[in-house]
Amino acid sequence: MQKLIAAVAASFAIAATCGAAQAQISDNVVKLGVLTDMSSLYADATGKGSLAAVEMAVADYGGKVAGVPIQIVSADHQNKPDVGVNIARNWYDNEKVDAVLDVPTSSVALPISALTREKNKININSGGGSSDITGTACSPNTVHWTYDTYALSNVAGKAMVKRGEDTWFFITADYAFGMALQRDAANVVKESGGKVLGEVRHPLNSSDFSSFLLQAQASKAKVVALANAGGDTTNALKQAAEFGLTQGGQKMIALLMEITDVHSLGIKATQGLIITDAFYWDTNDETRAFSKRFNEKVGHMPTMIQAGLYSATMHYLKAIEAIKTDEAPKVMEQMRKTPINDFFARNGKIRIDGRMVHDMYLFEVKKPEESKGEWDLYKLIATVPGDEAFRPLDKGGCPLVK
Template sequence: MAKDGRAPGTARRAWITAATVLLLLGAATGAGAQVSDDVVRIGVLTDLSGPYADLSGKGSVVAAELAAADAGGQVRGKPIQIVSADHQNKPDIASAVARRWYEVEGVDAIVDLPVTAVAFAVQTVAREKSRTVMITAAATSDFTAKTCAPVSTHWADDTHTLTAGTARAVMQRGGRAWYFITVDHAFGAALQVEATKVIEASGGRVVGTSRHPIGATDFSSFIVQARTSGADVVALASVGNDFITALKQAHEFGLGTGTPTLTGFLTYITDINALGLEVAKNLTFTSSFYWDQSDAARAFARRFKEKVGIMPTKDHAAVYTAVRQYLHGVETAGTDEAVAANKAMRATPFDFFGRPASIRADGRVLFDATLYRVKTPAESKAPWDYYEAVRTIPRAEAFLPMNPACAVP
């Protein structure tokens, strides 16, 4: 594992993790003159130490390593190198790392990027430097609806996907009046806006909102306000540790056992594992991936769990698939030049753990999603047996139509 080479105690050293893995599987032979630096270098820029470390973090690095290994460890005879850094959930740190990676350290593509503001910052640098960025964690639909770029692809369930199935399902069960407990950053605001559109279009209304900072530890005042608001549904528009803490405290206040009911949007299997089925049971949410959805997913999950100790989240699955598709794009285009590689990525449909997938001209990755319900303790038959599929959400329903201004020629 490589360090960043800077003196101990400097701020920059804290930005870079010691997780640099060089995969040299097979002789470096064959054509490869168009691969810059004679290495295809992919940077996993993630949260290695903060509230999103379980859903991304070390697991995202491992997922990228598995993808590189499954590609044979080389592209056009040139080795694949996976490097990683902790962005500390700070856009300025993320953009500085991205700029140094692209300008100085020869990184060809960046992947992962939990936290919307972080992903926007890195997408801006990637566009400026004409280098590849693959956003697999941050979820706002604006990455393709507004800030699209020919070198950028968006792999995560976006804010439209997350609300399209979940809000409709809750509305169909009678949830007309909604109260939001929303994380106070761009993702939370975007998620609430998208959900509100579905709620109001279906004849419902939002009766109140509380906003909390990232890393909040006390949700009691928000929960009391939600209980007294007259809401039928309390919606937790948060993610990671914030979502886990909010749901645990809501359960302690008796929410989820009657009216108002509880619902979440951006939910990860690591959240359910941390909460336990007694607390999380009967939650509904939308997801692009579940480790038990297909033979391909189960095979990947077994390998991943052997290395990380947990089942992969949907972010880990997206990192793996994005890296595989990027490497295929480089191989097909004959170069790691970003625009050419991304055109090749868009031109080739692929398999997303048993589901057909493709990349639209604006960089939006398209697939059918699934509305899931969390099983009760009695229904779960084995460790990590947490989800029951409720219905498939077709890609035409799951994603917004393409903004014509974002079409890549």
């Protein structure tokens, strides 16, 4: 009888322990929300490819973490801050989403980061670019994974001024991302000994860049810098070719351009273009293996945003597995103290301001005769270590930095 009582007591103790461990995962599910641009100018760089990257990561992880299932929801924020915030608020309040991922368009990304802090959830941003996300608007609940305006500007700006291309004119998207990109690039140009001769701003998702390009042409600047992205960048480059800017001796630089943009425009139209990127599919065996799988699923090679999302999702799930809870502050602490070593980043690290620091790359688009295939588009000019590419921790104005 004593043995029976002891056995029953032990079984109850084990059950209680298991129940307590299980209870650490809220609602017995880990729910991810992919909030992205499914239908507009950033859809190729993010969109369905971003969702596919997260789905691949969850499938590769086995569909469960810490013994509970992983679920994914997705939505199109239409590049509108109010739409994005309403979706995320509903996800957090009613659908019990634990983490919101991607969020391209900085005017949407910044309020989503603030909302995530208010709700004490987690935001892993891959698509938004403003360096303010880890600067004055930093949050203990947000990780900025893939790139930002400071790194894009710093890597390309220094290199170009150094080789004599020292007068710049900016064509800038008139919203948070474009203005941050121009600001960061202009600072790099000036600090490197160059000059900014002028600027012009255009509405988001513009179709006609003729007046902006004529002003850039009239400035006689050696570099015409496009502080925009996606469809805005490709439209501007197409029309720049029609106006003969490069034939007239000016150098075009796209401060943010994805491999899907280059592929869409064609290598003949983009040859010689200088691009800063966080990822290229043909870097090594690991990047090629992931990209081949992604291409088979989506129909194109991954952008840096999409590759970064796979990496970020895996890191998030591993953190939950390690500590057996999805409680946001504990997961963030685990993510920060764990280095990132995968096909996307070597010895990556998440700083207290939320910036994931990793190597960045400077590429030049190949000439048609140099390319050996449809996606053989870039040649590497330089690999810039993360600590040199991204803004120093004490220079961003993040209140979390002591």
